[in-house]
Amino acid sequence: MLCVAAWPPGASARDSAPLTLEQAFTLTLERHPALERLPLARVARTAARDEAAQKPPLTAGATLENVLGSGDTAGFGAAELSLSLSSVIERGDKREARVAVAQGRLDALANETRATRLDLLAEVARRYLDALAIQAAEAAATDLVDQRTRTAAAAARRVSAGASPRPVQLAAEAALARATLERELLQTQGAAARRRLAATWGERDPGFERLAGDLLALPAVPAFEALTALLDRSPELRRFADERRLSEARLQLARSAGSADLAWDVGVRRLQATGDTALIAGLSLPLGSRTRARPGIVAAEAELADLELERESEAIGLYATLAEAHGRLLADRQAVSRADTDVLPRLVRAEEEAGRSYRAGALSYLEWAQLQADLLAARRDQITAARDFHRALIEIQRLTGDAFAADEETP
Template identity: 55%
Template sequence: RDPDFAVDADALRRLPAVAALDTIARWLEDAPELRRFADERRVREARLQLARSEAVADIGWQIGARRLGDGDDIGLVAGISVPFGSRRRAAPTIRAAQSELAALEIEREADRLSLYATLVDAHGRYQGARLEADRLDEEIVPALTRAAEATATAYRAGAASYLEWSQVQAEAVAARRQRLDAAVDALRALIEIQRLTARSFLDDTDTRTPPADRDAAVAPGRPQGDA
């Protein structure tokens, strides 16, 4: 069975304002791509600590009693053993652990910069598409809708041709289509921002719903006097 896809019309009208780029950039620390480094860093720090502990000499000592000569005298005997070369033997392991930890930091910073570049692009695309949708909602679509209504009235009165009405109507439809495309572009960018920051920007209190008459087609009817 073929999958059935549906478009959420409300989502195409909800284009919320998002925080400034510098604010959102601080939320990148919550990105899944960066969170994974925290656990790996703890593992590598533990390896480094273990390597350093192996460099510390394990001093051993012992104590006992010994009979002195053929008599009944007993003496206390103590001994200490200090292994040499522990630090030298552990040095390569320590350097390797330090290198692994430093490499992890470099990898994390490279990923962070890549994510930041992606965020800058997505933020810019969202702001641009949202402004375009605003302009179409507030200026272009209403103006073309009024023009289509006026042309339809003129056509019914015999003062405009059907071609004139159809051209204006086509422009109004094209503007609404352009607004829809801008909304789709904005939502794609917003989804990318949400993925990067692990935050949602859509809620029920920040919505922009264009008036219903912007999407209504203007019916021309028939010019007066037509048989």
């Protein structure tokens, strides 16, 4: 389960309550056109399978001979009219092989559907995470504005009392203006991130102003060995099972082409000259079918062998990506934890004591302002580490085929 998906569900996206990730997932699954196309693909592939299952058609024919010639064949006196019915007897289980190929493409649609859903939900989670990180940065910027406001007020009082020169007050007011501008920029970025998120489900005017959840609430990091055991569930690897079945069906279809089809026809012939009728029948069998089928068989065998090598290569790449993502999880979690337990508590206390010392005249304005800047930088670093943690977790869930919230298996 995606860690940021565990937040309490709220109201719909049009309500004033913060939007939850589950709601973003649900809206996307309900409205995204990529998912609406999947049922149409199933209809098309089902029809292709039904078409492959059809037997060769019967063909009705009529042949008129010995007419409009010369001598005895002048006019229609010597005409011979033949009515026939013909078809083909397929040999080598061709129809079964065609059906197997079409059924393989239909069966592969289930994994294609799951992969599409996972990719789409991963993108929703990433956009949600980006917007949530900006929201957290905006909250930190608001705290800085409050700090700079108190600093500017304290500087103004000291200047009025003659304890500090006028430039100190101007510097404090300039720092407040910069902090206010930074918050406004983050507010603009947040609005853009929310629009980008809402665009995932086709909404151009987001009906929500805030997102639910605590960016700094990190779940436990799963063991790497447990994650590698789940790699076979990855859509990238699961598709190879479908493709292998499809390649095997194509190979069988290529082999079946080595068995020549037997064409037959049967009918009656009317002899106009004598008024007699006669039964006609014929059989035909093409020669050299095995030779003509050999290139197709070789190509199908090579495709099947190449598929296995491709799977091994893909598995190596997925393992490397998983190892990198898991390493980021551990490092980012440690960074967030150390900031909570060691860095931020000390900086908060230092900033508070610096404020009291400045008001008492025991500390300069620059020292107090520097502590405020250090506190903001530490908060930003923590937000960045938490965001990167969640990004790595999203990638791991996509790699291992873990379902996101609101995701369901396709029947």
